[in-house]
Amino acid sequence: MNKDEIKRLQENWFRINEPIGKMLGYPDCCIKAFCDQPPELLNGSATKDDILRYRAGCIAGKFTGFIPCIRHAHQILNGDIIIQSLINNRRKDLPPFPSMGEGDIYGE
Numbered sequence: 001m002n003k004d005e006i007k008r009l010q011e012n013w014f015r016i017n018e019p020i021g022k023m024l025g026y027p028d029c030c031i032k033a034f035c036d037q038p039p040e041l042l043n044g045s046a047t048k049d050d051i052l053r054y055r056a057g058c059i060a061g062k063f064t065g066f067i068p069c070i071r072h073a074h075q076i077l078n079g080d081i082i083i084q085s086l087i088n089n090r091r092k093d094l095p096p097f098p099s100m101g102e103g104d105i106y107g108e
């Protein structure tokens with residue numbers, strides 16, 4: 001895969017996920033970090049950072065669906081902030097974080 005193809009994948013993934021991330025109240029930096037990794041670029045082997053970010057996205061061992069950027073993941077895992085404090089301007093009709101409200105977002 002060349003650079004242009006990677007960029008195109010990232011842009012498409014951003015177009016799909018950025019509005020959802022905004023709707024859910026996620027910070028821009030975390031949305032961007034998530035969107036830089038479209039599924040096509042994940043080769044199945046999670047990096048150390050990926051694992052930290054996933055772990056930071058869990059509350060009491062349960063995954064919230066929110067994957068913070070690496071900077072925020074460190075802050076959460078260090079206990080400097082709580083994950084809930086990152087959620088801002090979440091759409092009012094959605095259930096409060098960490099509830100995903102799949103019915104609204106994915107139309108299931």
Ligand SMILES: [Zn+2]
Pocket residue numbers: 027028029030031068069070071072
């Ligand atoms: Zn972030």
